[in-house]
């Protein structure tokens with residue numbers, strides 16, 4: 001179902017419909033910027049949002065349901081060592097050949113089962129964000145907040161989809177406010193049934209999953225969820 005029909009207040013910045021992602025182009029299967037999730041995952045995210053709103057924060061999702069054809073696009077992209085257009089921002093230190101082996105991207109992704117979400121926290125009122133301009137100078141995603149690509153998220157120590165050990169949720173180099181922000185996200189979502197992926201502070205799966213063995217492949221579009 002469309003997350004917006006359960007909670008229109010959760011901010012959506014669907015990165016894989018845009019060029020601002022580690023591939024550098026819109027990803028196969030993302031026709032429109034719509035967050036689609038299973039009903040229990042959407043409802044759980046709404047419960048977390050209610051709690052955050054009371055404290056002056058909002059959730060912001062970057063990715064939700066991901067069709068298998070999008071995962072296949074990632075796999076194809078990873079097999080082409082010449083295409084490192086976005087390396088300088090998204091994986092400056094990790095060889096492209098290691099991104100799957102090191103756990104940053106999956107060939108069979110929980111996102112395709114519909115109960116996984118990539119998400120952060122934004123302090124309200126949400127600051128405006130600027131669009132990414134293709135070809136702009138890229139800054140490493142682990143650079144200090146004021147230097148890396150601007151995001152109205154609270155400071156999590158790295159940007160979204162920063163394939164680097166600094167993105168590991170419990171990396172000991174992440175301290176102070178950044179660590180507290182990661183903990184706020186993990187504990188708020190954890191209370192509602194979401195389990196975090198240790199390699200990525202932003203990646204959470206709702207459990208129990210209603211479709212634990214199904215990898216869906218319908219496109220991300222408003223039509224896919226019309227009437228649901």
Ligand SMILES: C[C@@H](N)C(=O)N[C@H](C)C(=O)O
Pocket residue numbers: 063103104105106107108109110111118161200203
């Ligand atoms: C690619 C990144 N956003 C992500 O979701 N990684 C996990 C491991 C996945 O692909 O399922």
Ligand SMILES: [Zn+2]
Pocket residue numbers: 063111116117118202203204
């Ligand atoms: Zn994810």
